[in-house]
Amino acid sequence: MKELSITALAKIIDTRVIASHDAGQNVTSVSTDSRTVTPGDCFFAIIGPNFDGHNFLADAFAKGASCAVVSKDVPPFVAQRRRVPPNQFPDLSGVAQAKSDKIILKVEDTVKALGVLASWYRKDCNFKVIAITGSVGKTTTREIIHHVLSAVGETSPMGGSKRFKTFQSPKNFNNFIGLPLSILTAPADSQILVLELATNHPGEIEYLSRIAAPDIALITNVAPAHIEGFHDLESLAKEKLSISEGLNPSGILIINADCPVLFTLAHKQHKRFLSFGSKEHCDYRAYCVHYEGLSSDFELDGADIHLPLPGRGNVENALAAWAVCSTLGISERDFADAVKTISPVSMRTEMLKLGSLTVISDCYNANPASMKNALDILATLAKKENRRAVFVCGDMAELGNQTEKFHVELGRFIASSNVNLLLTVGHLALLAADTSKNESPLLETHSFTQSAQLCDNLHKLIKDSDIILVKGSRINKLETVVEKLKAIYPGS
Numbered sequence: 174m175k176e177l178s179i180t181a182l183a184k185i186i187d188t189r190v191i192a193s194h195d196a197g198q199n200v201t202s203v204s205t206d207s208r209t210v211t212p213g214d215c216f217f218a219i220i221g222p223n224f225d226g227h228n229f230l231a232d233a234f235a236k237g238a239s240c241a242v243v244s245k246d247v248p249p250f251v252a253q254r255r256r257v258p259p260n261q262f263p264d265l266s267g268v269a270q271a272k273s274d275k276i277i278l279k280v281e282d283t284v285k286a287l288g289v290l291a292s293w294y295r296k297d298c299n300f301k302v303i304a305i306t307g308s309v310g311k312t313t314t315r316e317i318i319h320h321v322l323s324a325v326g327e328t329s330p331m332g333g334s335k336r337f338k339t340f341q342s343p344k345n346f347n348n349f350i351g352l353p354l355s356i357l358t359a360p361a362d363s364q365i366l367v368l369e370l371a372t373n374h375p376g377e378i379e380y381l382s383r384i385a386a387p388d389i390a391l392i393t394n395v396a397p398a399h400i401e402g403f404h405d406l407e408s409l410a411k412e413k414l415s416i417s418e419g420l421n422p423s424g425i426l427i428i429n430a431d432c433p434v435l436f437t438l439a440h441k442q443h444k445r446f447l448s449f450g451s452k453e454h455c456d457y458r459a460y461c462v463h464y465e466g467l468s469s470d471f472e473l474d475g476a477d478i479h480l481p482l483p484g485r486g487n488v489e490n491a492l493a494a495w496a497v498c499s500t501l502g503i504s505e506r507d508f509a510d511a512v513k514t515i516s517p518v519s520m521r522t523e524m525l526k527l528g529s530l531t532v533i534s535d536c537y538n539a540n541p542a543s544m545k546n547a548l549d550i551l552a553t554l555a556k557k558e559n560r561r562a563v564f565v566c567g568d569m570a571e572l573g574n575q576t577e578k579f580h581v582e583l584g585r586f587i588a589s590s591n592v593n594l595l596l597t598v599g600h601l602a603l604l605a606a607d608t609s610k611n612e613s614p615l616l617e618t619h620s621f622t623q624s625a626q627l628c629d630n631l632h633k634l635i636k637d638s639d640i641i642l643v644k645g646s647r648i649n650k651l652e653t654v655v656e657k658l659k660a661i662y663p664g665s
Contacts, residue, residue, distance in 0.1 A: 201214070303497055310394065311393055312521060318367050325508075349381070352369075378416050395435045397575065411438060426445065427449065430448035431451055466483065467524055478512060541572075565641060567645015568648060594639075603620045619634060641658070
């Protein structure tokens with residue numbers, strides 16, 4: 174983030190300095206976590222379900238915060254004393270606050286103020302913004318786009334090409350707090366920002382899109398994922414399509430034409446869009462797709478693509494990335510040269526060689542679509558290498574009133590996927606295991622309530638040369654299973 178005076182900051186978020194010893198300081202960055210505050214930061218006191226940032230103002234100032242944005246009346250002593258009792262701040266408006274030697278800006282809602290600042294910064298720096306949403310594949314698609322654009326760029330007048338200065342969302346910074354932080358963290362000289370937008374409830378994508386004001390908006394797909402706050406798949410598709418509400422007037426919307434509900438709704442809403450997928454009418458298609466266990470190969474017009482990522486889902490992610498990169502003037506050949514060096518995203522179909530084991534670590538999140546993609550990869554690898562297929566399956570979270578239905582369907586899919594050993598963690602995954610066992614009585618299953626219990630028994634269940642898929646929602650902490658496998662099979 175470029176340096177900004179506190180006076181300018183106050184004007185942007187429409188407030189005034191209400192407690193100040195020296196308002197001539199500048200802000201060099203922003204933070205919402207007092208533990209990571211560095212000198213010059215503006216600390217936004219966010220009120221969350223399990224914490225209140227107002228209770229950590231003293232910590233933020235002690236670490237050198239230049240100012241704080243608050244939504245409560247804060248007494249002067251808060252910057253001097255730790256352990257301020259929560260929700261016990263008296264109403265000290267006006268002159269009483271002027272005695273403080275700390276710079277405090279009061280707003281009605283600190284989350285909205287953070288969004289306002291991010292929106293201003295995005296426009297002031299004149300970034301080109303790529304915004305990505307979708308039920309599955311957002312992060313991997315974002316990583317591919319960032320990787321390609323960082324490797325190649327605009328053709329220069331003197332010949333050859335220069336790399337784009339590209340910045341992407343850190344980790345999964347894709348919500349009301351994470352997206353603004355992604356924008357505000359971007360260096361001011363960045364040319365392109367590649368951002369993720371996520372949703373749990375109607376209205377979130379539109380809000381985030383208006384902050385990001387994308388030049389290119391991409392919808393990877395629509396599938397049952399995080400649907401607890403939505404009535405049905407069409408409602409979810411409508412939410413995803415609202416990413417176009419913040420699109421710049423000359424911006425480009427790109428959608429997955431292989432999602433019927435999304436494609437139909439886009440036409441109903443008279444959206445102008447480009448499409449990618451397998452259908453003949455798509456603007457971007459992959460031809461001659463071949464899955465080779467740990468990688469995939471396909472053709473674009475005029476170029477052979479080698480993708481060092483496995484499975485049907487990753488080919489779809491790469492095709493979505495190509496659609497974006499193509500609109501930025503990247504050639505098929507440059508795309509092919511760059512994408513062949515992409516590395517797997519941590520905990521998302523990440524292939525690990527642990528001694529004689531092959532472990533597919535995909536334990537960041539899970540939904541019906543991503544589960545089926547991962548099981549397809551497991552089945553392909555196991556068949557190709559004639560090895561035992563083991564599935565460590567966790568619960569799928571945030572599926573609302575269709576939770577049991579989707580876990581039963583998952584159980585049926587597992588039974589048809591040539592899995593040899595099924596190990597489940599969680600009470601919902603147990604439902605999938607019971608269904609699998611009914612559908613395929615010869616399938617060996619073992620179920621545990623917590624990951625720690627499975628970890629204690631792994632040494633008795635896993636065999637040399639197994640291919641193991643570890644996948645589930647974060648609530649099950651299946652990354653501990655991957656770490657336990659690394660301990661059992663060291664020296665990888």
